[in-house]
Amino acid sequence: ASGDSVHIGAEFDGEYYYSVSATSDLIYCYDQSGSLIKAFSIPGVSGLRDLAWDGQFMYGGAAQDTIYHMDFTNEVLIGSIPTQVPVHHIAYDKNADSFWIGDQDSDIVLHDRAGNILSIIQSTSHGLTNMRGSAYDDWTDGGPYLWVFDRKSGQGDPQLLYQINLNTRLPTGFAYDVSSDFPNLDGIAGGLWTAQRMAYGQVFIGGVLSGTPDMFFVYELTQGGPYSFKLVEPTSGTVPPDSSDRLTVRLFGVWPLPPFIEAVRIESNDPSQPSILVPIYRYHIGIDNEEPEPEYFEVSQNYPNPFNATTIIQLELPEAMEIEITIYNLLGQKVRTLVDKKLSAGHHQVKWDGRDEKGLKVSSGIYLYRVESDHFQKIHKMILIN
Known part of the structure; x- marks a missing residue:
């Protein structure tokens, strides 16, 4: 999609995919359908290898003793963190608010934001010799885990995802060959990421397999998330015959x-x-079998998201008020007004069928919906896939 010949780094921020070029300082941004949105560079940053996302900002290494702290939205370098090992791969540990980093064949160390080493996974324990991507996983049972993408000897070898238990600091014995799922058998391991926000209750692991062509892959890792x-x-x-429990x-x-x-x-x-x-x-049971009125103005993320055909926007109103719900594209152009009237206090659901004011289907992409009253305004993004 980008036209670049070699991609080595990859990350997902819950909304966009990113890849890093091995032949330039460019960073590529894609929507969830795989379409290229933009290519950009960060002044002061070159040679990125792997990326990590902390929920707000992006971090990366360039095989040097530095973690770059970057704002991809504004395309600027915020700062840097000194490290005691070269950063060839990086993963954000949200429980420690720190970063698992390492060189291709080094110890894997947990670095805090001040540059201190908090923990070490010895190279003699993990046994990996060509690590290119890593990702943190606290969703899978028995974790947390660190996933590492290893090249082995390079092209022609299995390109394996390894699972390391962060409680024991030892490999679990599980390994998966990504190259076996792609026709490009000469692809080599690149960046790696994990995320939960792509679909409700599901956790994914993804990354890049560098080759001709480069392949961006995503696997379902676990159902994860908050159980229902x-x-x-x-x-x-035991239940006896003709009885119940x-x-x-x-x-x-x-x-x-x-x-x-x-x-x-x-x-x-x-x-x-x-x-x-x-x-x-799912239903509500109360003393009088009635749901309580909301205490606050609240607009939920549309569901499902991404969606095909229709999606639901839910809002909660503590009192009756004039409400306008409007859909916009990323250029700020109004696509459709869904609601423009006074709504009663309580819970409301509004459906959008992916059509504009003329009843025509709009194209796949990212859209904004704004819910506005006299005193409140909320804006959310949603993704339509036709």
């Missing part, structure tokens, strides 16, 4: 917009029906 429910009791037992299910975490259904699977030794799925529906 937990089976409290009982989790096993009660299951207690606790609902918690972040839910998508209703209607939403989960299910409990009950397995038994019944030869005619060994497995039963019992649906669990």
Whole structure:
């Protein structure tokens, strides 16, 4: 998509993909459909290898004893962090607010923002000799983990994702050959990232496989995220014939917009029906069976996002008020007004079907929706994929 011949670094900030050129100082930005949005460079930064995202800013290394602290939105260098090893790969540890870094075959060290070493994974323990990307994972059961993308001897060798348990500082024994999934068998390992925000409840790991052509890959890592429910009791037992039992299910975490259904699977030794799925529906139970009025003005992220065909915008109003909901493209041009009237206090859902004021379908891309009243205004981004 970029026209560049060699990409070695990669990252995802929850909205855009980024890749780093090995032949220039350019950084490429793509939307989630893979279309190139822009190419830019950061004055004072050259030779980037891998990238890391802390939820606000981007960080990277250029195989030197420095972590660059960068603002990709404004395309400026904010500062730098001195390190005690060259930074060929980098991953942000959100629990420690620090960075796992290393050279191609060195110890992997946890550096804080002041340049101090907090922890070390010895090279004799991990045994990797050509590391090019790393990513932090605290979603997978038994973690947190550090994923490392290793080139081995280079082209023709398996390009492996390795999993290291950060509790033990030892490899788990799990490794996955990315090159086996692509026709470009001569591709070599590049940057790596993990993210949760691409789809509700799912966690992904992705990166770049450098070759001809370069391949950007994304795998589903785990369902992760806030679980929708937990089976409290009982989790096993015996139910006599012609009798019943009660299951207690606790609902918690972040839910998508209703209607939403989960299910409990009950397995038994019944030869005619060994497995039963019992649906669990989201609904509200109160003393008077009525939902309480919202206490604050709130606009939720549209769901689903990204979306195809239709999406729902949900807002909560503590009192009746005039509300205008407008869709804009990234050029600031109005696409459609969804609501322009007084709404009652309470919970509201507004649907957009991906059409403009004339009823014509708009193209795939990023759109903004603005929810405005006399006293409040909220703007969110959403992604339409046709």
